[in-house]
């Protein structure tokens with residue numbers, strides 16, 4: 280048995296049963312990273328010594344007959360915008376390239392407490408701003424399905440590591456689609472939990488009213504396992520919600536009685552790649568065959584339009600790029616070369632000029648664009664026209680979802696309008712890049728959970744993702760609905776051709 284072929288759950292069971300040691304499993308992944316990550320670039324930093332020490336501790340605990348955590352010995356990867364009290368936490372930015380966090384993010388600590396082995400930190404678009412990892416201040420990550428294509432973003436490193444068998448599971452963060460879009464592009468499962476479900480203590484903030492940490496895994500059972508481990512209230516994150524964490528795995532395989540699937544009319548327009556539309560249609564038929572009722576629902580303020588020139592547009596994307604950039608401009612103010620981050624080596628006496636020079640050197644182009652956009656939207660005289668207006672539209676978007684969930688339990692739609700695109704295809708026009716999240720962004724504005732699962736493979740042999748959306752804290756239903764498709768489609772766990 281090759282430990283790399285197992286899901287996180289299977290590997291935890293194999294280690295607990297003594298079929299493989301945590302040390303051998305960890306070494307197998309370290310070898311895979313050494314052999315293949317040169318071509319993929321999923322990791323910013325790998326921790327062989329610490330990972331092997333964590334694995335040895337699991338093996339010793341097992342030998343001593345001590346109880347093992349649910350992820351004991353399972354090698355995982357962490358997006359490099361989550362703090363870990365060793366190594367670096369760079370957010371793939373030159374601004375933080377030498378930052379060593381003095382503490383560990385709650386979600387990461389919970390994985391460690393469950394026995395997980397941390398292989399390393401994965402690449403992202405700088406400060407999680409982007410949809411392809413091309414905005415990384417380090418170097419881009421490649422899609423294991425086709426290395427000429429992007430893995431999606433911003434959690435592209437985590438997605439590529441899971442798909443490329445360079446870890447058993449990973450954590451990502453999602454502000455507007457950054458878990459689900461790369462999951463779709465790489466053929467894996469990615470869950471963005473309800474806002475407040477998972478603590479963000481130790482997650483470097485991007486858009487604080489939108490950010491959530493979530494699992495990126497090979498199948499829905501692993502997503503359920505990891506969500507159960509990382510979810511729950513945390514006194515160190517006042518936006519996290521204190522309530523009992525359900526056992527997401529308990530009823531995962533029990534079919535949902537009377538499941539009502541909603542299809543938003545506004546999402547199935549000419550703008551959608553016909554092959555993706557056909558794949559989602561087929562998935563809907565799988566649900567129908569399992570006894571689900573299919574209903575049409577309406578999300579007018581998340582409507583996807585195409586203008587005469589074929590250009591996509593959506594209120595949700597416009598709203599998001601005001602709210603997210605406004606929050607980013609404020610969150611990123613702390614990186615000034617004094618309190619945090621890169622300081623210019625120029626001899627400058629004036630403090631404002633020192634800030635300015637340090638930030639000009641430390642931040643990449645897209646991050647600067649976002650800071651300027653957000654600062655403008657919040658500035659006196661423009662606040663009402665942009666920021667307040669965006670908040671009003673945000674409410675309308677949320678109200679549409681509330682109305683839709685009176686008619687259905689789960690909304691089903693594509694995760695992305697196309698499959699993974701090629702490097703450079705969207706880098707000249709930021710708006711084109713922003714539109715890659717047209718199906719994922721409205722959920723973050725509404726605080727809802729969403730999961731992307733593989734729904735098919737295109738004729739070009741690239742994965743196609745399907746997104747399921749539910750009301751707040753409906754993760755148990757969402758995961759069961761995802762599992763229903765997973766077990767009744769012929770797809771199985773997708774493996775990229777080269778692995």
Ligand code: GLN
Nearest residue numbers: 407408409454455456457
């Ligand atoms: N692509 C979106 C952005 O650039 C979403 C990113 C994310 O979810 N972190 O803002």
